[in-house]
Amino acid sequence: DVKVTQSSRYLVKRTGEKVFLECVQDMDHENMFWYRQDPGLGLRLIYFSYDVKMKEKGDIPEGYSVSREKKERFSLILESASTNQTSMYLCASSLEQKETQYFGPGTRLLVL
Amino acid sequence: GQNIDQPTEMTATEGAIVQINCTYQTSGFNGLFWYQQHAGEAPTFLSYNVLDGLEEKGRFSSFLSRSKGYSYLLLKELQMKDSASYLCAVMEYGNKLVFGAGTILRVKS
Numbered sequence A: 001d002v003k004v005t006q007s008s009r010y011l012v013k014r015t016g017e018k019v020f021l022e023c024v025q026d027m028d029h030e031n032m033f034w035y036r037q038d039p040g041l042g043l044r045l046i047y048f049s050y051d052v053k054m055k056e057k058g059d060i061p062e063g064y065s066v067s068r069e070k071k072e073r074f075s076l077i078l079e080s081a082s083t084n085q086t087s088m089y090l091c092a093s094s095l096e097q098k099e100t101q102y103f104g105p106g107t108r109l110l111v112l
Numbered sequence B: 001g002q003n004i005d006q007p008t009e010m011t012a013t014e015g016a017i018v019q020i021n022c023t024y025q026t027s028g029f030n031g032l033f034w035y036q037q038h039a040g041e042a043p044t045f046l047s048y049n050v051l052d053g054l055e056e057k058g059r060f061s062s063f064l065s066r067s068k069g070y071s072y073l074l075l076k077e078l079q080m081k082d083s084a085s086y087l088c089a090v091m092e093y094g095n096k097l098v099f100g101a102g103t104i105l106r107v108k109s
Helices: none
Strands: A004-006 A010-013 A019-025 A031-038 A042-049 A064-070 A073-078 A087-094 A107-111 B003-005 B009-013 B018-025 B032-037 B044-049 B053-057 B060-065 B070-075 B084-091 B097-099 B103-108
Touching (some): A004 A087, A010 A019, A019 A087, A031 A064, A042 A064, A042 A073, A042 B097, A073 A087, B003 B084, B009 B018, B018 B032, B018 B103, B032 B070, B044 B053, B044 B060, B070 B084
Antiparallel strands (some): A019 A073, A031 A042, A031 A087, A064 A073, A087 A107, B018 B070, B053 B060, B060 B070, B084 B097, B084 B103
């Protein structure tokens, strides 16, 4: 079974803080993704990566950056957290680009 | 532009059949996925359609018509545990998944 884990289930941060969200997958998947999920908007792609040290912008990259130093780990960074970044953040991975994405449990981030 | 529409909420009775529709207009098409998401949990994969027609998997079936930009997820013999959000997602050219807002299904006894 594919396992995707995220470092925290819940986080509370203050405006202006730097926030790190970690995601690890244990199935040697090439592709990893970061989404945010907001009521009424569905999942929206922030960034994705097809290989180590490689990153591509998704639909809403503003205010975020990512890091992929190892194949199994994909980090999402909020350089200076803002209240409009309060959301559920979901990480996913897939073996091939066209294949099924497997999701982690999500991190619910509250920015005060 | 990209647009995926599905009903916001549906309610059905235990033991019944329910059909959740999804219409899409996207930049290219490389397949359509359905995911199930229970409250507070990760989305889990249900089905994938890339060719027209019906794919059956136990109590769940998914249908695709590419010419109409239309899919549905059919759930038979509904159980209380089927209460969840159902997400329709289209893989566009460039292999990006675009999600609809999801349909909250409530199963009542």
